[in-house]
């Protein structure tokens with residue numbers, strides 16, 4: 463028996479931090495959506511009681527540190543599954559990029575194994591489990607567009623944003639999410655207009671979405687990674703309607719409506735940025751195979 467799942471990347475249209483919680487996490491409000499840059503994950507049923515995870519990507523651990531492995535272990539233990547699984551990750555999403563690649567692999571593993579092991583859990587149940595693996599995993603279980611609250615695990619789904627092209631560019635140096643949150647000064651934050659962003663999405667207002675892109679973690683990541691600001695400026699100079707760093711960075715995304723402009727931005731970035739992608743917004747729940 464065998465099944466397959468796609469694990470798409472997410473981008474943050476807004477990211478706000480409200481306060482630091484007693485559990486050391488930060489209370490956040492974020493509007494997130496998905497794009498069609500995705501890892502592809504295969505799951506092979508093993509009658510033997512063992513789990514394996516493999517990926518050709520040298521930055522992805524092939525052991526219990528892998529978030530897909532952690533998700534599988536959690537599901538197996540919680541539902542006392544006696545069968546095993548071999549998980550093969552075809553990594554397409556850049557690692558440590560702010561695109562939730564590992565979280566999306568974990569979420570895809572919950573969906574895939576729910577089928578393979580015939581557990582019949584709902585997406586809502588998988589999302590609750592996902593929160594135990596990481597803050598972004600619950601969002602990735604649904605693969606839609608959502609307002610995320612709490613430490614990221616409280617998901618209020620939204621309609622997809624107006625369709626557009628998304629140019630993603632990742633500087634070489636990855637970023638540690640933990641160190642970005644730790645370095646954030648909470649007393650001087652300029653907060654995004656989260657309600658306005660939600661309204662713009664509901665109204666299908668592309669300009670409204672563009673004018674409200676904001677991520678409070680930029681103030682930490684940008685000074686330490688000058689390439690991020692350079693890429694933002696280059697994208698704007700080449701015709702992007704709006705640009706923002708995703709998550710804790712360092713990936714920058716730009717939005718445009720015309721394909722020709724997306725191509726122009728892509729070509730203008732290829733000189734000084736190795737990893738550049740032109741993708742579409744997915745933004746709604748779908749069966750992704």
Ligand SMILES: C[C@](O)(CO)[C@H](O)COP(=O)(O)OP(=O)(O)OC[C@H]1O[C@@H](n2ccc(N)nc2=O)[C@H](O)[C@@H]1O
Nearest residue numbers: 486487488490565596597598613614639640643709710
């Ligand atoms: C930056 C974002 O990707 C935006 O979507 C998320 O907030 C981070 O999600 P994630 O990578 O799944 O985060 P986790 O793996 O749960 O946590 C990594 C580290 O980030 C910090 N962290 C994360 C989420 C949160 N709401 N507050 C935090 O302070 C914590 O120090 C934690 O140890």
Ligand SMILES: Nc1ncnc2c1ncn2[C@@H]1O[C@H](COP(=O)(O)OP(=O)(O)OP(=O)(O)O)[C@@H](O)[C@H]1O
Nearest residue numbers: 528529557558559560561562563564567598639709
């Ligand atoms: N399946 C996986 N794919 C990618 N990285 C993984 C995976 N499992 C564990 N990791 C580890 O997690 C770290 C962060 O990787 P990931 O690509 O998820 O970061 P990210 O895109 O910044 O995540 P987020 O946006 O949720 O903060 C990597 O350094 C890697 O060692």
